[in-house]
Amino acid sequence: xxxxxPIHFKLLPTPESLMAEGQEMKHSxxxxxxxxxxKIYLIGQIFDRSDDRNIKDLARFTIGFEFNExxxxxxxxxxxxxxLQANDRVKKLLMEWLENKDVSYRPVKDLQLKDG
Numbered sequence: 001x002x003x004x005x006p007i008h009f010k011l012l013p014t015p016e017s018l019m020a021e022g023q024e025m026k027h028s029x030x031x032x033x034x035x036x037x038x039k040i041y042l043i044g045q046i047f048d049r050s051d052d053r054n055i056k057d058l059a060r061f062t063i064g065f066e067f068n069e070x071x072x073x074x075x076x077x078x079x080x081x082x083x084l085q086a087n088d089r090v091k092k093l094l095m096e097w098l099e100n101k102d103v104s105y106r107p108v109k110d111l112q113l114k115d116g
Contacts, residue, residue: 006050075105
């Protein structure tokens with residue numbers, strides 16, 4: 001089924017795009033270039049385009065996936081600017097998006113909800 005929710009994904013396929021993302025978001029995503037080049041890690045941008053998003057909420061995140069030829073993609077991390085965590089609303093939206101895209105995930109810190 002086609003995903004029609006507010007989460008939008010953009011792949012960061014080149015070392016240059018990873019370095020630019022690290023500079024813009026003020027975090028260390030650029031350090032993953034060798035893993036991406038080895039095709040064992042995938043990095044992209046996530047945009048929250050929710051109509052009900054609070055103006056104070058982060059709208060852009062960097063997302064990382066581990067890749068294994070036998071098991072496929074698995075969610076690894078989601079970081080906002082300066083490694084800020086997403087709020088619970090975004091975490092829930094992201095889990096829906098991951099399920100729709102058939103990407104596995106574990107209850108890692110970046111997906112744990114603060115309200116239980």
